[in-house]
Amino acid sequence: MEEKIYLRLKKKITVDPNHLLRLSDIAFVTGNVKDLSNLNQLKIYQITEKDKNVSVIDGFLLLDRLMQVYPNYSFDLVGFNQTIVEIKKQVKKVNILIITAIWLLLCVGSAMAIMNFHYDVSMQEVQKSIAYLLTGEKVEKPLWIQIPYSFGLGLGMVLFFNHIFKKRFNEEPSPLEVEMFNYQQDLDNYLIYHENVITKRDDE
Template sequence: MEEKIYLRLKKRITVDANHLLKLSDVAYITGNIPDISKIYHLKIYQITDKDKNVSVIDGFLLLEQLIQVYPAISFELVGTNQTIVDIKKQRKKANILVITSIWLLLCIGSAMAIMNFHYDVSMMEVQQSLAYMLTGEKVDKPLWLQIPYSFGLGLGMVLFFNHIFKKRFNEEPSPLEVEMFNYQQDLDAYLICHENVITKNDK
């Protein structure tokens, strides 16, 4: 029986700077050879400072390297054809002043956006009309309607984003998470296109 190894590359991994990548780091491996563990520890790439924050391991180049080392074994690549390697760098400590400034800016901006929206749709007049229809009295500030509406607006945003701090209400992703996922997919496609060794050589 022909000795055969199947490889499925991991889509994205995170490693430390100057990490020596082994085959098991970037791929799931299975096959019918007796001692498959020797392939797990095959050294395939040394992360260097030139890689900066990200590197791409291409499946074609990986197969070429494997065939040179094990010419008697048949290798087959299934699934994705590239692995994106995120390289961890030393992070600076968070600046409390910067975080506070950004937090205040976002809060003020969000509040202004909500207020401007309510002004554009004449929310005050709408609430006054609702209060008049429900009670038959004309009131300039129907607080019994406005206060529950304000709490409901905040609660609705919490339910919409499906989070209170780190607590999640259910397993369904929030719209923000879906958008972040789509953004990450586009970013991965860009990295594969521009950071791939084969693509760079073709340019």
């Protein structure tokens, strides 16, 4: 019976600087070989300072390495064709002043955006008209409409983002999470194209 090995590359991993990548670090391995421990410990790639913050291990590079060491095995690569290797950076201390400044900037910017939108669509005049239609009286400040509208606006934003601090209402992703996921996918595709080990080696 042919000895066959199946490999499924991990999409993304995080390692320490100068880490020696082994097969078990970047792939899930199975097959009809009795002992996979030696295969899992096979050295694949040495992370160096040239790799900077990220490197990409290509499936072709992996198969080439495996066939050199185990010429009698048959290898089948399934799933992802590359593994993105993120190299840990030195963690910096959180600067409370910077966080506070960003928080204030976002809050003021959001408030300005909402107020400018209401000004553009003449929201106050609309609310006056609604109050007149419902009561038959002209009121300059229909607070019985404006106050619940303000609370409803805040509640709507909370429901839209599906979060209160770390509390999540349900498993459905918010539009912001979907956009962040799409951005991460595009970023990963960029890294796969530009940071591939094979591409770097060919350029050199």
